[in-house]
Amino acid sequence: MRYFLLIYALVVVVIVGIAGTRGSLSRKPPIEVFPDMDRQLKLRPQQPNAFFPNGISSQPPVPGTVRRASPILTAAGPVLPFEDAPVNTGRLPGSTNFVELNPLPVTGALLRRGQERFNIYCAPCHGPQGDGNGITRKLGMTVVANLHDQRIVEMPDGEIFHTISYGKNLMQGYAAQIPVEDRWAIVAYVRVLQRSWLGHPEELPPELRAQLTR
Template identity: 40%
Template sequence: MIRLALTIAFALSLAACDQNMDVQPKYSEYSRAPLFRGSVLRAPPANTVARDDLDGERAATTKPALSAELLDRGRQRFSIFCSPCHGAGGDGDGIIVHRGMPHPTSYHDDRLIAADDQHFFDVITNGYGAMYSYAARVPPKDRWAVVAYIRALQLSRRASIEDVPPDQRTKLTEQP
């Protein structure tokens, strides 16, 4: 009798080993849950910040100081992410235009020259018109670098010889 009870207990314990997490009772992510009076997905408590969001928020709201390294990084990121549509000079004549996609606005348009830096940062972050968001592809520091490079492109197009420092003008005006 004891031997039969032990055999049955052993068989039942082995049967429990076969179950996995797919069989257990649970809620699907988007299903309704009577316990929570609504969706299973819960909103985070008030005033909580995700682990990396504070650094990202700080980088998104703090514009870095202009430097040669920042412009170089902006040129690199612009060449990778922006030039296929906007072109190398920011005229809106990138390779996608030649393949039938919509023609993006030139960065040398008066409206975009008058726009503030935050506008460009927001467009890179959220997208605009046919342009999709680059927030997942370009970190905030690189977005500011691209904005600085766009400003350099705009300045270079409208620059005159008087904008060049006097000691460097002779290099530009000399005949090769």
């Protein structure tokens, strides 16, 4: 115990001598126990480079390069997957507000695709009619949303797209399984289901109305 304070002071002096005080500057690199891949022989994009005739590190694609992604044809023109556009994000560009309307042109083909995808990916929980009575309700998942709730009927298309992509509370996101265009097709089909429940018999053509009352 007699030497404790002395040894303690010595240890402090040695540690501070080697490691320095917090915030002190050094021109030498710090001791690295695990350097991982901190320093690599690589070219940075904007660095000049004498190796190539044009003197830059990043070379433009060679003529005839085939691009990896094909653009999605939206009502407002073609959009590539990395662009900040409603079709990719479900939001107005540069904001967090959801887009009101589906950016894809809503055609019969899109709705049929949406119906097929909905029945594969959503109907197990939300039911083929979207009322939340899928097979999982019978198996005990009782809190599945009814897509005919007024709140969801009034929800912007972009928000439904967002729910499909990233999920909501208990529902998981489907961005990994469902490509962007199919998600919008499903959104369009969800609107079809909702519209079918909001319809009135008077809206049917007379011959179909006759069948209805039977």
